[in-house]
Amino acid sequence: MSWLSAGEGYEVALQEGRVVARAVTGKGPGRQLKSLPKALRDHPEVDRLRRLTEWLDRHADACVAQVDTWMVSSLPVPTGLIARVWQDEAWRSALRDLVVVGDDPDDVGFLRDAAIGQAGDALGADTRSAPGTEAGELRVVNLDGETVRLSPVTVTLAHPVLLPDLDDLREFASELGVAQRVEQIHRATWNKPADLAANVTEVSEFSGGKFASRFQLAARASSAGYRVSGGYATCRVRDVGRAEEAAVWIGEPYWDGDTETGNLSWNDRDGRSIPLRDVGPVAWSEGMRMAATLYAGRQVAEGAVV
Template sequence: MAWLAAGEGYEITLEDGRVVARRVGGRQLKALPKALRDSPEVDRLRQLAEWLDRHAASCVAQVDAWMVSSLPVPTELIARVWPDEAWQAALRDMAVVGDDPDEAGFLRDVTGDGELKVVDLDGETVRLSPRTVTLPHPVLLPDLDDVRDFAADLGITQQVEQIHRATWTRPDGPDAGRPETATEVRDYAGGKFTSRFGLAARATGLGYRVSGGYATCKVRDGGRSTEASVWIGEPYWDGESETGGLSWHDEDGRAVRLTEVGPVAWSEGMRMAAALYAGRTIEEGGDA
């Protein structure tokens, strides 16, 4: 960002999200001069910095939503937002898939003509120009461990957790140990917290919605919307609380049988339940 005149013989700019100053044409100062701290120019830059932070967070949240739901994203849209640094940071190095399921790779750049420059899983840089692409949830990627190894070799880093996102695969068959009519998983039930408020705060801090007595997350899986929910206690209870069972519901609020839960909805629901459970109070001592 360019240096802006701020009066009193100073210039200001943004650096790493904070306002810095210098004498006109001189070296950057270690601290903001007292004469500038309450100036309108500095205040406007601070507001700009706050807006840029919110914008960057909203870009990451949108890309995460595309990935979790495996929604088709118009290639033209990606090309249009790519010049924006915040969008570019959120999208770069995301695994994308074109019209052909074999057209998978990591997004590295967008050409002036709107083509996506992708490093495919053979290490070759290719150009894709399908009408839409998907940013697949990792549970849908075949040979995920190999993809992760390849990403490590390339030095891939992602602002949106995709390749290294924790995943769970639904156990099927008699070994699953659950009746076919089961609608609840209790693998992460019983995690005790000193207060219901603390458990709810953990849920919202992790990005989940708290509604009534539940922490919830919505996922679009296989063309249908499913909501995973974990019981966290009565809303106005101020005593100890603990995590309850995990269940899934369709758009009409009906419980979904575990055998009918899609792979992404299962993985994301289990991820939420595990993340809540991980914050539980750990007892110490001989009676623990």
């Protein structure tokens, strides 16, 4: 960001998320100062940059949250949209190095770049979109270590439980030094057992985790990004073409004594209980992940094996 005049003898700028200053007069003009001079701390330009920093932080968090929603629900995302938002550093940071899947299940790779184009232009790829409409081209690194170009109408930011080559992708990511802003390939996953009975609707694996108060358990759920509603911590996932909500009992809302985690269950959008054998693979994994996250914060007796 360019330097802005801030009173007599100083200029300020935004660098790496903080406001910095430099002197433009005196013995060392142009020298960046180690800290903001007292005279600048309440200057309007400094205040404006601080508010801009706060907005940029909120924007970056919103980008990560949106990309996480796309990934968790494995929603098809227009390639042209990814190419457009790629120009924004916050979006680029949230999307870079995520595993994307094209029209062909074998078109899988780590997203490294995106470009906007028009159908039939110099991108030189079949965009499969209407003539004259905006399209996008993605550059990904596949498991063969090759950089390839993908330009389907949409791509999927796949949930890891749906990636058949997850172990290979994790190994290759380590070789590439991949660091994802949105937790994807290193996300904890659970595969649904194949032998579930038809009438079972709850999982008790993570029930019985004791907490000093219901407030403490609710705070743990909220800080992990889960919704607290009534006596439950919940997370909603769009899976197998429908919305499914996982729920874990955390205690009565106004209970001020100790509490413990309850069973895990899933409901459809109308609040009806879903038999475990009918829960989608992503909803199952995300529900188990939520229950395990809450349970991990339980009180553990000294010397107990966990």
